[in-house]
Amino acid sequence: MTEQENLQTPLLSAQSVTKTYGPHLGCSDISFDLYPGEVIGIVGESGSGKTTLLNCLAGRLTPDTGAIFYTDRLGSALNVHTVSEPQRRMLMRTDWAFVHQHARDGLRMTVSAGGNVGERLMAGGARHYGNIREQALDWLEKTEVDTSRIDDRPDTFSGGMQQRLQIARNLVTGPRLVFMDEPTGGLDVSVQARLLDLLRGLVAEMGLSAIIVTHDLAVARLLSHRLMVMRRGQVVETGLTDQVLDDPQDAYTQLLVSSVLHP
Amino acid sequence: MYVAVKGGERAIDNAHRLLAEDRRGDPSVPDISVAQIREQMKLAVGRVMTEGSVYDPDLAALALKQARGDMIEAIFLVRAYRTTLARFGNSLPVKTGAMKIDRRISAAFKDVPGGQILGPTFDYTHRLIDFKLAADGELPEEAISSEEAAPHALHVLDLLAGEGLVEMPEASINDEAPGDITRTPVEYPMDRQTRLQSLARGDEGFLLALGYSTQRGYAKNHPFAGEIRVGRVAVEFQPEELGFPIQIGEMEMTECNMINQFKGSKTAPPQFTRGYGVALGHGERKAMAMALVDRSLRAGELGEERTAPAQDEEFVLSHCDNVQATGFVEHLKLPHYVDFQSELNLVRKMRKQVDGCMTSAAKEAAE
Amino acid sequence: MTTETQDEGLEYNFAYLDEQTKRMIRRALLKAVAVPGYQVPFAGREMPMPYGWGTGGIQVTASILESEDVLKVIDQGADDTTNAVSIRKFFQRVAGIATTEKTEEATLIQTRHRIPETPLSEGQILVYQVPIPEPLRFLEPRETETRKMHALEEYGLMHVKLYEDIARHGHIATTYAYPVKVNDRYIMDPSPTPKFDNPKMNRCAALQLFGAGREKRIYAVPPYTDVVSLDFEDHPFEIQGWDQPCSICGDSTSFLDEVIMDDQGTRMFVCSDTDHCASRQAQGYQGPGQEAAE
Numbered sequence: 001m002t003e004q005e006n007l008q009t010p011l012l013s014a015q016s017v018t019k020t021y022g023p024h025l026g027c028s029d030i031s032f033d034l035y036p037g038e039v040i041g042i043v044g045e046s047g048s049g050k051t052t053l054l055n056c057l058a059g060r061l062t063p064d065t066g067a068i069f070y071t072d073r074l075g076s077a078l079n080v081h082t083v084s085e086p087q088r089r090m091l092m093r094t095d096w097a098f099v100h101q102h103a104r105d106g107l108r109m110t111v112s113a114g115g116n117v118g119e120r121l122m123a124g125g126a127r128h129y130g131n132i133r134e135q136a137l138d139w140l141e142k143t144e145v146d147t148s149r150i151d152d153r154p155d156t157f158s159g160g161m162q163q164r165l166q167i168a169r170n171l172v173t174g175p176r177l178v179f180m181d182e183p184t185g186g187l188d189v190s191v192q193a194r195l196l197d198l199l200r201g202l203v204a205e206m207g208l209s210a211i212i213v214t215h216d217l218a219v220a221r222l223l224s225h226r227l228m229v230m231r232r233g234q235v236v237e238t239g240l241t242d243q244v245l246d247d248p249q250d251a252y253t254q255l256l257v258s259s260v261l262h263p
Numbered sequence: 264m265y266v267a268v269k270g271g272e273r274a275i276d277n278a279h280r281l282l283a284e285d286r287r288g289d290p291s292v293p294d295i296s297v298a299q300i301r302e303q304m305k306l307a308v309g310r311v312m313t314e315g316s317v318y319d320p321d322l323a324a325l326a327l328k329q330a331r332g333d334m335i336e337a338i339f340l341v342r343a344y345r346t347t348l349a350r351f352g353n354s355l356p357v358k359t360g361a362m363k364i365d366r367r368i369s370a371a372f373k374d375v376p377g378g379q380i381l382g383p384t385f386d387y388t389h390r391l392i393d394f395k396l397a398a399d400g401e402l403p404e405e406a407i408s409s410e411e412a413a414p415h416a417l418h419v420l421d422l423l424a425g426e427g428l429v430e431m432p433e434a435s436i437n438d439e440a441p442g443d444i445t446r447t448p449v450e451y452p453m454d455r456q457t458r459l460q461s462l463a464r465g466d467e468g469f470l471l472a473l474g475y476s477t478q479r480g481y482a483k484n485h486p487f488a489g490e491i492r493v494g495r496v497a498v499e500f501q502p503e504e505l506g507f508p509i510q511i512g513e514m515e516m517t518e519c520n521m522i523n524q525f526k527g528s529k530t531a532p533p534q535f536t537r538g539y540g541v542a543l544g545h546g547e548r549k550a551m552a553m554a555l556v557d558r559s560l561r562a563g564e565l566g567e568e569r570t571a572p573a574q575d576e577e578f579v580l581s582h583c584d585n586v587q588a589t590g591f592v593e594h595l596k597l598p599h600y601v602d603f604q605s606e607l608n609l610v611r612k613m614r615k616q617v618d619g620c621m622t623s624a625a626k627e628a629a630e
Numbered sequence: 631m632t633t634e635t636q637d638e639g640l641e642y643n644f645a646y647l648d649e650q651t652k653r654m655i656r657r658a659l660l661k662a663v664a665v666p667g668y669q670v671p672f673a674g675r676e677m678p679m680p681y682g683w684g685t686g687g688i689q690v691t692a693s694i695l696e697s698e699d700v701l702k703v704i705d706q707g708a709d710d711t712t713n714a715v716s717i718r719k720f721f722q723r724v725a726g727i728a729t730t731e732k733t734e735e736a737t738l739i740q741t742r743h744r745i746p747e748t749p750l751s752e753g754q755i756l757v758y759q760v761p762i763p764e765p766l767r768f769l770e771p772r773e774t775e776t777r778k779m780h781a782l783e784e785y786g787l788m789h790v791k792l793y794e795d796i797a798r799h800g801h802i803a804t805t806y807a808y809p810v811k812v813n814d815r816y817i818m819d820p821s822p823t824p825k826f827d828n829p830k831m832n833r834c835a836a837l838q839l840f841g842a843g844r845e846k847r848i849y850a851v852p853p854y855t856d857v858v859s860l861d862f863e864d865h866p867f868e869i870q871g872w873d874q875p876c877s878i879c880g881d882s883t884s885f886l887d888e889v890i891m892d893d894q895g896t897r898m899f900v901c902s903d904t905d906h907c908a909s910r911q912a913q914g915y916q917g918p919g920q921e922a923a924e
Contacts, residue, residue, distance in 0.1 A: 086782045093784070108790070112797050115790045122793065123786025129796055129862040151797045271715035342676040347642065448671030448846050451774050577772055587681045587844045591761065594682025597713050601706045601743045601902055604887055605805035605824040608870050613799060 009071050011036045011177060011209050017056050017066035025233040026052035029066070032228065032238065034177075039203060039210045041224030041241065043217060043256070049233040051181060054213045058098055058179045059088050070095075073176070093123050097170035101182040103162035106169070107154045113140065113165055114150040120173045139168040144198060160191035164198065171202065178210040184219055196222050217260050221245055229253045286331050300324035309515075309544020310334060314585065315341030316445065316464050317348075318498075318514045318543050335466075339586045346445075353440075355499045355508055359518045360418055362494040366545075369419045370488035371522055377416025382493060383545075419490040420520050420537065429489075429522060429535040435564055451577050455561070458580065462557060463541055465583030467549045473573040474555035482559045482571035485524040486538065493517045493545050517542045519550035523558050525565060536565065645692040645725040651675055655693035655848070659839060662850035667812030668780070669763050674846040684717060684742055685843030687759035691721065691740050694755065694839075700728045702736035707744035707885065707902035714742075731905050743806075745827040747884045747906040750836035752853065758821045760842040763849065765809045765819040785817050788860060796865055805870065811858045812851055820857075826869045826885045831857040876901045877919030879910035 010033035019026035027049035034040055042050045055061040057068055059080045068080040072095065080088065092098070100106035107116055117136040118126070126132050133150070140147050143164040145157075154162050163183065170178065183199065184192040200222055203210065214220055220227055220241060227244040229237040229252070237250040248254045287294070301308055301324035311323035315338045323341060330336035366382025369375050381387075423429040435455045442457045444464070453461070462470065477484060495515050499508040519540040527533035538558025540550035555573075562574040572578055582588060643649065658672035677685040695701070701721055705714040709731040717740060718729050730736050733748040740757045750756060766776045769787045779785070788809060795803040808825035812818045820831060821840060831838060831851060838851040851857060859867040875882035877898040884906055886899040898919055901907035 085778070089778075089782055089784065093786075111790055112794055114797055115794050118793055119786050119790050122789040123784065127789070127863050129793065130864050132793065133797075271710050271712040272719070275712055275715060275719075339676075339680065343678040346676040347648070349648075445673075445676070447673050450671065577774065581773070586676070590681025590683065590685075591844055592682075593680065594761070597683065597742075598706050598711055599743070599822075600887060601824055601885070602806040602822050604885075604902075605826070605870060607888065608872075609803060609805045613803070616800065 008035075009075070010034055010069075011038075011071055012057065012211070013069045013071075013077070014053075014057060015067050015069070017053065017063045017068060019052050019056055019061060019063045025049065027056070027230070028233040030235055031066075032235075034209060034211060036176075036209055037207050038226065039208070039212065039224045041220035041227045042211065042213045042230060043215065043220050043227060044230035045215060045256075047232075048230040050213045050215075050230045052233075053230070054179055054181055054211065057211060058096065059092065060098075070177070093120060094173065095176045097175040097178045099163075099166055099170055099178065099180040099183050101185045103154070103159070103166045106166040107162060109155045110153060112151045112153055113145065113157075116154060116165060116169045117172050120169065124173060135172060136168075139172050140165075142202070143168040144194070158191075159187055160195060163187065163195060167199070167202070171206070171208075174206070176209060178208055180210060180212045182214055182216075183212065184214070184216065192219075199223060217245060217257065229256065286329070295328060297321060297324045297328060300327050306545060307332075307334065307337075309517075309542065309546050310467060310549065311337045311341055312543040313546055313549060314338045314464055314466065315345065317341055317345045320544075335585045335589050339589075342586055352500065352502070354511070355501060357496040357498060357514075357516070359492065359496055359516070360421070361415055362492055362496050362516075362518075364416055364492055364494040365515075366493040367416060367490065368488075368492075369490045371490075372419065375416075375419050376422070416492075418492075418520065420522065423535070427534065430531075430537060432520075432537065432539070434537065435561065449580070451580075452563075453576060453580065455557075455564075458560060458576070459539060459541075459553075459557060461580045461583060462553045465553070465580075466585035466588070467546070467552065469583050469585070469588075470552040470556050471548060473559075473579060474552035476571065477555050477559045477573045482562065482569075482574045484538075484555075484558055484567075486555055486558070487522040488551065489520040489522040489537070491517070491519045491547055491550065493547070515544050517544070517546045517550045519547070519554045521551070521554040521558055531565070536561070642724050644697070645695045645721065646678075647675065647689065647692045651689075652693035655689055658848045659690065659694070659850065662839070662848050663837070663852050665816075666851055666855050667816030667818040667849060669847040669849045672846055672848050674843045677843065679716075679720070681844035682761065683713060684740070684759035686841030686845075686848070687740050687742070687757045687843075688717060688720070688841075689843060690757050690839050690841035690848065691738060692725075695721065695725055695727060695738065697725070697727060699737045700730050700735055702730050702733065702739045702905075703741075704739065704744060704746070704903075704905075705742040706887075707746070708904040710904060732909075733905050743822055743824075744885070744902060745823060745830045747881075747901070747903045748909075749830070750834055752835045754836040756834075756836050756838045758823075758838065758840045760819070760821045760840050760847070761844070762807075763819055763840065763842040763845050763847040765807075765817050780816060783815070788817055789862075792860060792862065792865075796862070802861065802865060802867070808867075809860050811860060813855050814858075817860070818849060818851075818857075824870070824885060825859065825867075828857070828859045828867070829869065833857070872899060874899055875917055876907060876910075877917040879907045879915045880917035880920075881907070881910055881915070 012034040015031050017030045018028050030053055042053060044050045052061065056063045062081050069077040070080050070091065071077050078087070098106065114133060114136040117139050118132040121132050121135060137147050137150060140150060145161055145164050145168065154165055157165065184195050187195065196219060202208065203223060212223055224241050227239060227241045228235050229244065229250065231252050237244060237248065237253045244253060245257055248257050301320045304327065307327055308320050308323045311326055311334065312318055312320065315323065322344065323337065326337040326340040329340060364380060366384060367377070367380045369379065420429050424431055437454055441460065444457060444460050495513050497510045498512045498514055500511045501508040521538035522535045523538060525534055525536040536558065538554035540553030540557060542549040556579060559573040560576055560579060562569050569575065655672055658670045662668065662670045674686065674689060677688055679685055679688065701718065702709065703714045703718040705711040708714065721727060722729060733739065733746040736754065738755045738757065739746065740759070742759045745756065764776050766779055766788065769791060770776050770779065792802050804825065806824045807819055807822045808828055810818050810820055810828060810831065820828060833854050833856065835853055837853055840849045861867040872886045876884060876886055878900050881901060884901045884903060887902045888897050888899055890897050
């Protein structure tokens with residue numbers, strides 16, 4: 001397969017994904033493709049179904065109907081929900097990464113920062129303590145966590161530091177696809193800005209493919225190439241980020257955009 | 264010179280002799296008979312049978328005597344004995360609807376067909392020590408049998424089930440023949456009938472605490488005591504070569520059906536759900552606690568969020584067996600000195616390192 | 631119901647368990663031998679000893695015992711500790727088999743917390759009593775989850791624990807029940823033996839069987855199987871050592887117990903393996919304690 005073709009094969013492809021909770025709608029009939037190196041933002045208010053969709057995409061929730069295909073390193077398309085559990089778990093700890101809104105959902109709070117970053121390396125077979133530690137230090141530095149805190153437990157860290165540590169823990173093995181659920185949610189504005197800067201740098205530097213769920217349009221504008229706007233479980237508008245935010249077509253998107261002060 | 268604990272054999276024999284002496288107590292006090300325990304310590308006997316999983320009041324009474332009144336020890340004795348018994352087959356399911364009733368109440372209705380029958384209950388006694396009992400012998404007054412004998416009565420909840428407002432009793436019970444947790448290894452997740460089997464053998468105190476926790480908000484599920492019944496049921500057995508069942512005995516048992524609120528899910532309409540509890544002999548507390556825990560363990564099946572210990576199947580079922588629990592807790596009495604020696608060496612090694620660091624730091628400071 | 635004491639009427643089957651149960655356990659054992667290090671669920675029976683006293687090991691021993699077997703039972707390495715005495719007596723009574731304290735004479739050795747110092751040989755079977763068979767249990771309490779981790783060889787977490795030890799203490803601070811990888815596949819708990827004994831498991835000539843009664847699991851290491859203690863390339867596994875030899879027999883290579891001698895806290899170090907120590911004494915070896923006494 002040539003590089004050219006590779007870029008034309010979607011990394012992740014969602015086809016008519018629907019998930020309901022009893023009479024409540026999670027998300028309905030959603031289709032899109034994510035290409036390598038691309039960052040898609042999913043925006044919408046809380047209850048719009050964006051987190052449900054993200055969990056379906058990441059194999060953490062099974063959709064009622066529809067399918068999600070992931071193209072692996074060999075170029076074959078895997079149905080995320082019908083592959084065997086070993087295969088899915090393998091994907092989750094090698095090709096994929098998931099950054100939770102609350103760092104404590106994504107970190108082992110009783111394990112040192114170094115151990116948190118090293119876990120994926122060790123799961124992948126790394127058995128040299130010195131090397132693991134070196135890589136952990138390298139990633140703490142990249143994510144601007146004070147390297148002298150490598151042996152401290154994350155429950156002694158500030159919220160922003162915990163979130164940066166979670167990012168280091170996820171990116172250390174160079175995943176091909178990163179899912180992020182409100183990565184800046186719950187942080188102070190100044191801390192948010194620093195984290196966003198960091199994420200933007202890493203996305204550009206590593207050429208990450210990512211799907212980011214956020215209710216914050218500023219986050220979406222800074223990080224994503226394309227946007228999907230969700231409301232009541234439906235996608236109401238999609239397009240290039242700047243296009244959607246500067247010239248919204250849908251009435252709901254217009255409302256959403258106008259409710260945010262422009263810089 | 265070296266005099267570590269030797270002669271374990273003699274020590275053990277001696278300990279056994281002391282145990283026998285202690286069990287007997289003051290020899291000037293008459294020996295207690297198994298029949299006395301069976302008749303006058305009935306609730307203790309019931310609990311030993313329930314958690315020992317054998318219906319045999321004499322055996323349970325003897326176990327209590329041998330165990331010096333220790334419940335778990337008596338249950339353990341009964342269980343160890345049970346292991347050696349041959350199995351001839353399974354009895355037919357007992358028909359609790361056809362129970363000869365001694366006590367039967369429903370808290371969900373003022374009155375029910377068949378009547379509220381109080382029977383022998385502590386419920387409305389005043390808990391005052393009765394010093395008359397300290398004086399021997401006197402027989403209690405005979406109870407007035409004013410209530411008309413209502414030997415049989417339908418289950419209260421069956422009266423509601425017709426309307427579809429309460430789930431059927433066999434809800435989420437699958438068609439498979441019930442497993443036997445004493446004969447097959449336990450696997451999680453567990454089906455409801457096997458879960459009920461574990462709970463029936465489970466420790467009364469543990470289930471009581473868990474059931475209580477659900478009432479205090481850790482997995483609240485709004486229980487009503489739909490019905491509690493105590494009485495005697497026929498035990499029937501159908502030999503393979505015989506085309507019909509024969510009654511092989513009768514046993515006393517307690518059954519509790521809890522009614523719980525349920526708001527409905529994707530697949531089920533809003534209705535009342537059930538929790539089920541059962542005990543051999545007269546064991547209301549056990550049956551009620553079990554019913555509460557049975558219901559809370561159904562959280563997953565009913566689409567409720569699992570947040571509390573009483574909803575956690577692995578947690579509840581792997582810790583509810585008191586013979587297992589007491590064994591593992593009490594085994595800490597066995598020697599562990601080899602492991603302790605290893606840890607001792609480790610702590611010494613770490614202390615050496617720390618002391619080394621501290622002295623070199625002190626040196627540096629001094630320089 | 632019989633009220634006879636067991637001493638009077640031996641009404642039990644040979645080695646206590648009925649033949650059906652033995653067959654069930656032997657099937658589990660065969661599976662365990664076929665998949666070294668894999669924990670096979672088995673329908674453990676209620677035994678006349680409490681859980682925690684070795685009911686798993688006792689059931690394994692009971693199901694493989696034959697009338698010509700010679701049984702040795704040790705606890706903490708010693709033949710004369712109370713629980714070893716009690717288990718040995720049990721089998722003498724319900725199976726009438728010969729017993730020994732000599733490691734090399736035994737065909738079957740049941741142990742708690744130690745592996746004999748004398749190397750085991752082909753044809754011998756070592757039965758371990760296991761309290762918690764799951765090496766991942768203290769990292770992940772759920773059985774459903776740990777079974778998956780084994781099935782998928784997701785063992786990263788185990789190394790995280792070792793990593794944490796080194797980060798905190800500069801070395802791996804696990805001294806007993808030190809996890810091993812068996813046959814390059816399953817991570818296994820060697821039972822709470824001191825890590826001192828781990829190397830003895832590797833390519834051992836004897837068959838090693840593990841029984842956990844309360845947790846109802848059986849696992850095995852067939853003869854000559856690789857058993858590797860987990861470690862890091864730059865922090866290799868090592869066993870503990872002592873500064874002084876055994877006070878009685880002078881051995882400086884065996885596992886030593888510390889014995890407190892008086893109220894002043896004077897202590898001496900002696901072999902935990904009583905048979906090993908006794909045979910060395912019989913061969914004329916003497917430790918510093920003996921020399922001083924003379």
